[in-house]
Amino acid sequence: MAKRKLIGCVALLLLCFLVAGCWDRRELQDRNFVLAVAIDMADDGLKLGIDPKEALKVREEETFVQPDGRKRYRLSLQLLKFSSGEAGKDEAKTYAISNTGESFFEMVRDMLGQSSKSLWFEHLQVIIISEAVLRQTGLAEIVDFFKRDSEMRSRIKVYVTPGTARSLIEYQPPSKEAGGMFLADLIRLHSRNNHIAGARTDLGYTVQYLDLRSNVLLPRIEIADKVVKLGGSAVFKKDKFIGYVDGYAIAGLKFMYGTEESAIVATECPDHPGHQMAFELFRDDTKLIPHVEGDTIYFTVDINMYGNLGEIQGDISQDDTLDPQYIHRLEIAFAEEIKQNVLYADRVFRKEMQVDTISRFAGKLKAYEPETWAKVQDQWDEIYPMIPIIISVNVTIQKVGSHK
């Protein structure tokens, strides 16, 4: 009996070696936190129009021997500095390392040759892809590594830049935040800035749309003379980059899809031409509805907006904002402006680019008219630009602020 107990105890002790969890031990001080990733063409420096000082060229000391393929991409990682430096010194919180190659995973592993600690992607905030890369490669190929790895989060922000992506992760924000956090936070308030396409543009949704073979929108980011600006959007047909749209088109699209939570609509005062007034949206009720009559498909967009009169420029003594007639005239002017904005977005996306962004129209037809969708789904790309869209906008001003 005693012998059996002893054997049992020894077996339990031996089991402790296997199951104590030390296998996955990675101490905090042994990790290098990757905050941002930049993806450029490896030889961007060879392109015309790029400052030679900022040119990206394949440097032997940065890269590795690659028997197959070519040095196609440059992957740059922004790492968090753990040491705070000397007191009072204006030191950057992050630094960047890069590598060139074709497989992102291989580049990451080879970068361990430049890093004293393992590279840790759990806190990755943002992935920035340069337009040059997307002109040559589909978005699906670029994000594949990030969607597979278990360290990546779904809510990582993905941006596209017309310049070099590396210059953005080398940017040190004047607020002294870590660069990756700053870049990711730029989009955080997208619901209050209708010039930014921020809803459903992160890694999780991008992968989801690519899986569904939907058209993707990603925010555009640019840096010039130490000014970083997020605005407008890069447009993809399936995973192929086809161009950019401006912030005004994005605003129109958000009005059409009802994805804005707050927005400012500025237009000219109907009573005082040349003077601006602004409407602040608080709440909206937008309905994008497909209709099928025989062989005809059309959509109606009913936009009802409720909000505040936020600004009236000009001589306010001539206007009485408590006068319902005056307010009604303003409501009509704002509604007209919103309608023009939606029509502009419709022209840009549907007529010019012929892109059903995030397959919103196709999704509505599939959800509400599945039998019609089954008939037209194979020709949807051709049918979509021809479909009539009827837009109606109604604006209600509920408050005029604290001044008459």
Add this chain to the structure above:
Amino acid sequence: MMANLEAKSYMTPWQLAIVVFVTCVGAQILLSPRSLIADAEHGAGISVVIGGVLFYSATCLMLVLAKKYPDETIVEYAPRIFGKIGGTLVVIWFNMLFFLQVIQIFYGMGKIITFYMFDRTPPEVVILALLAVCAYCAVQDWGTIMRIQQFMFFVAYSILILVWLTSILNLQPENLLPLWPVNIKAVVGGGLSTWNMYAGYECVLLLMPLVYRQVSLGSLIKIMGASFGCLIVLFLLVIVIIIGVLTVDGAKNLLYPALIVIRSVELPGTFIERLENYLLIAWIPVVFDTLAAMMFFMGEICMRHWRQADHRPWVLFLVPIIYVGSILLDNQQVYEMANKFTMWLGLAFSFIAVPLSLSLSWWQKRKAGTGCG
């Protein structure tokens, strides 16, 4: 000598309902949704309801059968119904259902935990550790296991459901459309394939002797209906949220869509991130109690079949076999093949073996009655 207080000679019908619920809900809530959604698409929710009704009916048949043989389990009365060889085959079949489920659950759990939590640890080690814990629980008497199941029912499940419900934040009701028309054939097929989710209800054939004195068959059937009602609601919650967040086509492309759903949740204004880890932490005890119960049932079946007094040596004997079995499922294709095989084996047991047993037992009793008269 002190009496073994954990050796249970009775349990209440509500305890049986909890045991059925807890045994049925295991690893498959994370492992099964992909294949079900791929088959039944937008009708996956309807498949879950069809499956629930179907397997509830099977459970009722089992209860009727078990009630005919009070104080006996299927291990004792199967040889009387089917003869010695036939009965042994039915008992092996019955035990194989638990064995095949257990090895698949160990395999799936090892995969998920090593991918999402311990990426450097080999799955074999995770399986070994969990096997040791489950075996420790399974060598206890039924009273202990039942108390653990009751505890888990109130604690682990409430946490699991609470964490899971946070994914409603990302739900897009439009992704659930169209609700109709659905591919009827695929939805019915999906209903059958939900066996993997509901499997475990077969335990009533072993536990009925502990319950039958407490309640009439009619009440037991009603109480079991409550258990299946809860199962249907839970599985619907899983399937509907997966489709609502990822869409049907999105879910098809993911190995474990439920984990991707919860991974996408961002709780605004909180420091809580990577909710899949919280879900997994609540899921591990849920799987543990299913595995421990199933291992106990396997040991109990062997014990009763060989007419022994103690199930513990059998549990310990089965441990290496379960381990090797789960290691042999070395890739997703083999796993899916084993999954399909187990499903058909389980469906055949519920809808062929049990009704056949019931018919034969009626026939035999009628024959015996005629003989007497």
